[in-house]
Amino acid sequence: xxxxxxxxxxxxxxxxxxxxxxxxxxxxLGRRERNKQEKRARIVGAARxxxxxxxxxxxxxxxxxxxxxxxxxxxxxxxxxxxxLLVMVFRDEMIETAHAAFARLRPGEPLLDQLLRxxxxxxxxxxxxxxxxxxxxxxxxxxxxxxxxxxxxGLLDIIYAGLAxxxxxxxxxxxxxxxxxxxxxxxxxxxxxxxxxxxxLGGRRTKRQTLDIMRKHLAIIIGCAA
Numbered sequence: 001x002x003x004x005x006x007x008x009x010x011x012x013x014x015x016x017x018x019x020x021x022x023x024x025x026x027x028x029l030g031r032r033e034r035n036k037q038e039k040r041a042r043i044v045g046a047a048r049x050x051x052x053x054x055x056x057x058x059x060x061x062x063x064x065x066x067x068x069x070x071x072x073x074x075x076x077x078x079x080x081x082x083x084x085l086l087v088m089v090f091r092d093e094m095i096e097t098a099h100a101a102f103a104r105l106r107p108g109e110p111l112l113d114q115l116l117r118x119x120x121x122x123x124x125x126x127x128x129x130x131x132x133x134x135x136x137x138x139x140x141x142x143x144x145x146x147x148x149x150x151x152x153x154g155l156l157d158i159i160y161a162g163l164a165x166x167x168x169x170x171x172x173x174x175x176x177x178x179x180x181x182x183x184x185x186x187x188x189x190x191x192x193x194x195x196x197x198x199x200x201l202g203g204r205r206t207k208r209q210t211l212d213i214m215r216k217h218l219a220i221i222i223g224c225a226a
Contacts, residue, residue: 042068043078044092047085056086056132083139084148090136091151095158097125102162111170112226115163115218119193120211126201134201160186167222178223185221192217 046067050059061082065075079085101121105114126133140152163186170176178185193214200210219226 039068039070039074040078040088042070043075043085044088048089048093051086051089051132052129056082056135061085079147080145083135084145086132086136087139087148087151090140091155094122094125094155097121098155098159098162102165105166110224111166111176111222112215112219112224114166115189115222116211116215118163118166119214119218122193123197123200123207123210126197127207130201137198137201156190159190163189176222176224188221189218192221 043064046064047059050063050067054063059082061075062072064082064085065072068075079088098118098121101118104121105117109117126136140148160183164182167176167178167182167185171178171182196210196214196217199205200207205213216226
């Protein structure tokens with residue numbers, strides 16, 4: 001909730017929310033917590049590598065545990081299924097993708113172009129393995145565990161905050177006129193992107209067609225010409 005409070009404060013004239021909202025706590029971690037984070041990193045790294053090398057369907061949880069140098073019982077303390085592991089990998093990679101997309105934006109670029117660049121970066125990520133992306137989106141539609149729900153919620157908060165910051169900056173520059181809550185608009189923008197993404201991954205449109213229609217959809221939401 002801190003992300004939402006910061007972004008809403010920015011809308012009222014306070015300092016805009018920072019994009020690096022997932023920075024870890026700077027306090028030193030205890031040995032137990034360090035060990036947990038190290039094991040999680042090994043698990044995610046092993047899953048990412050094996051999914052890429054063998055494909056999702058052909059990879060087993062036993063192989064992931066062995067590659068991470070842990071027992072299968074330990075693996076299940078971090079993820080209850082192979083699908084959970086896929087969401088964990090996606091969460092980490094998409095955070096990196098989102099931060100990189102926002103960081104590459106050019107100051108002074110029209111808001112609509114900025115939004116499209118961010119969402120195209122996310123599409124590019126999914127385009128690296130469309131078959132895997134289809135499996136992933138089925139899994140994140142209805143998260144099966146509290147941990148996975150927390151993973152997806154944390155990721156969405158990061159994306160919403162970055163989009164809200166773009167809206168706030170454009171409003172201050174006079175390029176965006178709406179006085180709507182920037183976080184609510186950010187959620188609407190992402191929801192539109194998500195539906196367009198499903199259309200592309202489902203084969204309804206080509207990537208080019210998807211980007212063209214997405215631009216028009218985004219323009220409607222922010223009230224500008226496409």
